[in-house]
Amino acid sequence: MTMGAGAFSGKPVRRVEDPALLRGEGTYVDNLKIEGMLTLHFVRSPIAHATIRSIDASAARAMPGVVGVYSATDLAFPPAPALMTLRPGAVRPALAEDRVNFVGDPVVVVVAESRALAMDAAEMVEIDYEPLGAVVDMEDALSPDSPVQYESIGSNVMIGLRSGSDDPLAGADVVVRGRFENQRVAVVPMEGSAIAVDPTGADYDLTVHLACQMPHMIRGVLSGLLELEPDRVRVIAPHVGGSFGGKHLSAEGVVAAKLALELGRPVKWVETRSENMVALPHGRGQVQYVELGLKHDGTMVGLRCRMVGDAGAYAGFGGILVLGQTKIMAQGVYHIPEIAFDVGIVVTNTTPMGAYRGAGRPEAAAFLERIVDMAADELDMDPVELRRKNFIQPEEFPLTTVMGAEYDSGDYEVALDEALRISDYKGLRDEQAQRRARGDRMLLGIGLACYVEVTGGGEEFAEVEVHDDGMITVKAGTSAHGQGHATAFAQIAADQFGVPIEQIRYVQSDTARVARGGGTGGSRSVQLGGTAVLQTSKLVVERAKELVADILEAAPEDIVVTGDGSVGVAGVPSKAITWAQVARTASERGAPLQVQHDTERAGSTFPFGAHVAVVEVDSETGRVVPVQHFAVDDCGVIVNPLLVDGQVHGGLASGIAQALWEQFLYDADGNPITSTLAEYAMPSAAELPSFTTAHTETPSPVNDLGAKGIGESATVGSTPAVQNAVVDALSHLGVRHIDMPCTPERVWRAISDARIGTLPDPWREPRTEMAAFPKEGASEEELERGAESVNL
């Protein structure tokens, strides 16, 4: 086989990662054995909001095998790091100090010789709590009367801000309005959080084995918190059992690192699932008040959004996504000339909020695609035609949106046409009409969603070296946790060197072996890490060509990569030398064939697509079964279609699950009631259908590969498509909205209400506090007045 440009890129190459994982040779943190390693177990608050009156750990300290028991008063732990800070002063201590703020808040840590002994001793710790009132509902937290979490701030509102157009609905013939709940969900990576910290190594003060996405960033954060030199800390992300935005340096991780230093012994903490469900930050969590103004002919004239974002306890960074990714993507794929976007971000006595697959973009697509469907109903237009009429057109790119996003490229109509074609949309509508005409019990729902989202942006590092034996080491600063970078990046490099995939060794996720890197998150890896690998490989090839030209006494421009593992004179097979020989010569001349390279900063890319979801609704019981899902996702140029479809499949499962099943729930006192996998409705294979996937390929102009992110797109597209399908199944009954998750009870209730004429209005006004938020761009004085008015 002749290799070289295009031999591997674009092909469904099977993963190089798989054999080890399939043989049970995964290196997940809990599999690591270090001599003398101690185990941590945390005593967590069983109360959502309380002051800590006293802690008695004397019995626990006396238990066999216990090395130490610590609360915040026993040892000065650094604060828990925040990925993004919502508000100065909203600090989270690593262990709760004088009060607890959610069920699951860690209060005491037990260090013992084994996990069982640590758990036994934790049972013996006595903590006396004085309950305070809890605020669980994010809209209740807007009220100045809600029990305050941060006395120093004096309000549960962390950010209150109005922005954009003053009168976005002016000139509309029709305004449709909806209040939508984008419910809190749990991330549920199959492996929970896990960390092992070794302070005994010779080369580093601390070696940290951490299930995470961004080892280099975490090295910087952790060394800062512990006042160590960054180069004295090594962070390794071994095999990571999924993350989906969830796994970073946690409060518990900081405690583990501090204790390892304090005790001078390796320590390990591996979260149980029951801990994970309440301790790992949750995702989503918005209440969205949305009004869309249109002309009678369907032309959109303006959008008004008033959004409440739940940050959970300690101002979890996920709370800010409503003001970040949700806001910037509010316009979606449409021309909407005027947009107003007001937000209130609050703390509640619930698990802190973080990122979960999509992180702000699914929330944007969900409200926009929902309100567009409501508008189609109101105007009696086909939802396809209403969307088509308002699409941003391909020739308009690059485009700066009303929200300030720099859309790179897109062709929304082509994706929509493809989704309609592969789903036989017209045939589905015919089938729906027939079922309705027959009065079938099983109703058919057809849901449409057109989306655009935002991925990547920034720079990335790569290093490529050709060794004397001809092997090529490729390193990148991204950090895969299931995505398959070792395969995709090897494809990119192998094409440049004209060698088999097996000749590429891939290294990642270790700060001692990869000089720097941005890690993996926001679907950035192929477009940034892949581009870094491509550019660095090209730099190595250029150096090799110069060297070979010199050796063979030929003109550099005549030298080519031959495609059979050599470099030589174009068209003269006898005048070629192998990569091993090139590398040896380079080494002999004192300049090994190795290049480190950082890409220039690149803009974000904007993947897009169109999904058609098909559901069956049992009109007697309200049960919804997703029967088919057609996903057209455009992620620009594809490096490996096998991996891309794998990302789409996983994203679809997450999106369908949010639309139909998953919701993390609390009772009124803040007690979690879905905190095990027996109660939390994560789907199995039995609940999901097979998927039909397709791709249009609109290259991105902002990176050399032309690639866009694909890790989260299918979640963005599928969530509203499925929700719209459920409502569509009932639209002939007059149902206009059902909140997610569309549980049998909610669906049955909507059918029942429709039959007896008691359907609730999908709209009500948001709480009055939101009107008093200061306006973005207002004068200092106005901002101050506004701040006072909401007691900020």
Added chain:
Amino acid sequence: MVLIAVQVNGTDHQDEVEPRLLLVQYLRETLGLTGTNIGCDTSSCGACTVLLNGESVKSCTLLAAQADGAEIQTIEGLAPAEGPLHPVQEAFRENHALQCGYCTPGMVMAAVSLLEEEDQLTERTVREGLEGNLCRCTGYHNIVRAVLACAAERGMVPGSVS
């Protein structure tokens, strides 16, 4: 302490264990067979699935003491260390049925058991047969394809040619 004798992946073991020790902890901590992962604490996720006397069990639902006298097969025992992958492992690789790999050992063992237990398999029965094993990465699509590919190999799929 309780004395147990088990055969794991063809090797006999005798160990004194705490009565409360779970089988999965015995496999992972006592025998060092860390291929079997732990994904929950309510017997919901199936990551710890192994074969006990040929049938799939969640090894977190059994005490090690209950396994006394049993033959156990874990993911490490499915294919020889230096040899080719087991056909189910190979089908998972070929069909991209794994991503992060954490559920994979349990999923593969559940699939091996399902293929042994049934005479015929369809997409529906594969989905129902794997209901006890959760995966967050793949949406199950390629896992189902991989198992159906194995079933077709064995002539277990109605209408397929073996």
